[in-house]
Amino acid sequence: MSEARNVAFLGLGVMGGPMAGHLARNGHKVTVYNRTAAKAETFAARHPGARFAKTPREAAGGADIVFACVGNDDDLRAVTLSPEGAFAGMRPGAIFVDHTTASAEVARELFAAAKALGLGAVDAPVSGGQAGAENGALTIMCGAEPEIYAQAEPVMAAYARACRLMGPPGSGQLTKMVNQIAIAGLIQSLSEALHFAKTAGLDAAAVIDLIKNGAAQSWQMENRTKTMLAGEFDHGFAVEWMRKDLAICLAEARRSGAKLPIAALVDQFYAEVEAMGGKRWDTSSLIARLER
Template identity: 70%
Template sequence: MAKVAFLGLGVMGFPMAGHLVKKGGHEVTVYNRTPAKAKAWADQFGGKTAATPAEAATGQDFVMACVGNDNDLRSVTLGPDGAFAAMKAGALFVDHTTASAEVARELDAAAVKAGFGFIDAPVSGGQAGAENGVLTVMCGGDPAAYARAEPVIASYARMCKLLGPAGSGQLTKMVNQICIAGLVQGLSEGIHFAKKAGLDVNAVIDTISKGAAQSWQMENRHKTMNDGKYDFGFAVEWMRKDLSICLAESRRNGASLPVTALVDAFYAEVEKLGGRRWDTSSLLARLER
């Protein structure tokens, strides 16, 4: 058992923090900028709440975070009442936010200077993966720090791997999102084509999903896409945030991402249709408007 703080109780953080109690048996203190959300979590899982990130981090062995973006992350770490000023020497900060590699390296340097560890550890698997404790976690940082974090992360992960130094987890998450963007667009076009051709979409997918075209998106999203249902899942506005990080990094490292840029533009069109909070599979709605 470890003493753990968890900062950020959104659709991902709320169940992740819960698994630290239920599966890991850890002593958990949570912080959320909306105190009512923290109270609801404590009522459900029996942990403690804190009024600020610094209060949550005080005396903890591990501090985990899952917030919105780079600015949110800097706020809960380096801002007034941020966690970094309160963390004890030898503690470890694990960041599950999908953010830039740049901020990961920045926070890693600040952590090392202050005498504690830092791991960037963005996740994949969506809300269902978080609720079921089967997330994929992509990590960057010092190997010794990672070895300490891995058993704690295991409370909500089925796959966890160190990919390299600080920032490597975020870079790997960018690869993940680049691949998903292209897959969803291809699946949308395939379903759209099947409909126009007069085929039974479910029968088509049942057949081709047993071959080389198979993907998680195909298996888990084709039925709702065929029914035009998008009011769930990973929101378009969140995907656009992630793709903006990918495209910014590509401008730094020289990678060419023409399909990613095109799909991001398609998602902008979906937003104009009123789909900011629709699931990312709503790319099909753009083709059928």
């Protein structure tokens, strides 16, 4: 547990809400803001000592660290750079930590804006999903100046299994892109493997129980096989969110010249899943398009 700090948290969705809760339970004085005000009011009622604010600017007033976990680049700019945004309320020397999965471009933009105001900034996207947020076991990938990261890291430890500085501003978001590219390929391969096993007349569950002990093993194989075989797709990160993330990856690849043929193909497959009505299914639903 780090020294108790005054903190603000902007965005109380399936990830942000649990993360803010861990901060409150670890003794930090938490002020929360959410676009749907009722959610912020409910959070404050459930966590003794927590407060809710009507605007990001109000929430950020007096905070040592302001955290955010919102939807996309535009949402992020709205809660930071608008007249009622957090940057307008933060005192010099305070730190902004962004847990949104966003572009490296906006991470660098916010770093520059924060620097001009005498603020620190950390882009810190997370991996681990809703369960990781609820259990305080997220992996956090950070881009920042080392001295700023050193101040923020002990506070982020409230909900982190692993946290690491990956480089200068934008590096956290670039690392998260690597994570999403790898996951997309893994889920597609696992979907094809299960589909093949079933069409070959094998007991797919028995096959997985055996091969998970070898080189094919992955987190997806361990945690999603049973629900994929059962056709249950309500266990985590939604297809529409994955497509948002893959769009960020593909845009960055166009800028850098990286080649992502598999990621681009899997994004097209997810578009087919959306057309099947699976916009809110979890990412393991790639198998559904093979079994239509």
